[in-house]
Amino acid sequence: MNILDKIVTDKRKEIALRKSLIPLKQLENSVIFEKSTISLSERLKNSSSGIIAEHKRRSPSKSTINQNLNVQDVAKGYEDAGVCGMSVLTDGKYFGGSLDDLLLARASCNLPLLRKEFIIDTYQILEAKAYGADVILMIAAILTKEEIKHFSEFAKSLDLDVLLEVHNLEELQKSIMPTIDMLGVNNRNLKTFEVSLETSKILSNHIPDDFVKVSESGISSIEAIKELQPYGYKGFLIGENFMKTDNPGLSATEFINTLNS
Ligand SMILES: O=P(O)(O)OC[C@@H](O)[C@@H](O)c1c[nH]c2ccccc12
Numbered sequence: 001m002n003i004l005d006k007i008v009t010d011k012r013k014e015i016a017l018r019k020s021l022i023p024l025k026q027l028e029n030s031v032i033f034e035k036s037t038i039s040l041s042e043r044l045k046n047s048s049s050g051i052i053a054e055h056k057r058r059s060p061s062k063s064t065i066n067q068n069l070n071v072q073d074v075a076k077g078y079e080d081a082g083v084c085g086m087s088v089l090t091d092g093k094y095f096g097g098s099l100d101d102l103l104l105a106r107a108s109c110n111l112p113l114l115r116k117e118f119i120i121d122t123y124q125i126l127e128a129k130a131y132g133a134d135v136i137l138m139i140a141a142i143l144t145k146e147e148i149k150h151f152s153e154f155a156k157s158l159d160l161d162v163l164l165e166v167h168n169l170e171e172l173q174k175s176i177m178p179t180i181d182m183l184g185v186n187n188r189n190l191k192t193f194e195v196s197l198e199t200s201k202i203l204s205n206h207i208p209d210d211f212v213k214v215s216e217s218g219i220s221s222i223e224a225i226k227e228l229q230p231y232g233y234k235g236f237l238i239g240e241n242f243m244k245t246d247n248p249g250l251s252a253t254e255f256i257n258t259l260n261s
């Protein structure tokens with residue numbers, strides 16, 4: 001079993017447990033559920049830098065990145081830096097995140113928030129909304145075309161933006177549908193952890209122009225962004241490069257200032 005299969009197997013058990021503890025109605029009745037959402041895709045269209053900065057304590061590929069930060073400070077720091085949006089990992093077992101991280105980020109900033117999760121059930125989309133997310137991630141590698149359609153329609157009915165992540169042409173081809181707002185190309189292969197910016201370059205001309213293109217993972221320099229912009233990318237998802245420092249907000253500020261100068 002590859003790591004992605006393991007994560008999904010664990011996720012199914014986790015969702016069953018969560019459903020038994022917190023009924024759907026309780027999610028729908030949460031205070032935040034009624035809050036209007038902020039569109040990340042609209043922000044990216046109008047931004048020159050396009051940075052989406054991530055909160056990630058650890059990952060299966062890197063183990064510990066940073067366990068000493070609090071998510072509120074990180075969220076405020078990213079907002080001050082002028083990022084377009086923040087991604088919050090909510091998987092506990094493999095990434096050390098939680099839905100509480102999402103809630104705390106929501107309480108600390110007004111950025112569009114992406115729930116970074118392995119979504120395989122509509123219940124998780126309701127959770128995203130109830131804990132303050134504006135955007136959900138969907139990973140094509142773990143979903144059928146029918147699921148992508150059903151989940152993205154459901155997300156749109158809740159006014160959430162959808163970022164659909166692909167890693168190859170086959171995944172991309174089953175994901176082109178009008179309920180997807182942003183197409184993300186993950187430069188990291190989630191099965192082998194290999195990282196290459198070439199993945200974004202190769203797939204870019206297969207993505208129709210009406211989707212906002214986002215390049216994800218392994219971006220650690222201004223040069224990487226300048227290299228990807230000519231391929232039509234408007235969004236750049238950066239985690240480790242900021243999170244490995246003592247002050248991710250400050251790192252993001254310096255990064256964006258250099259990018260814009
Ligand atoms: O830390 P990086 O290499 O900058 O990557 C960030 C983000 O792209 C990565 O965390 C990610 C992209 N897609 C995912 C899906 C699940 C978990 C994590 C991810």
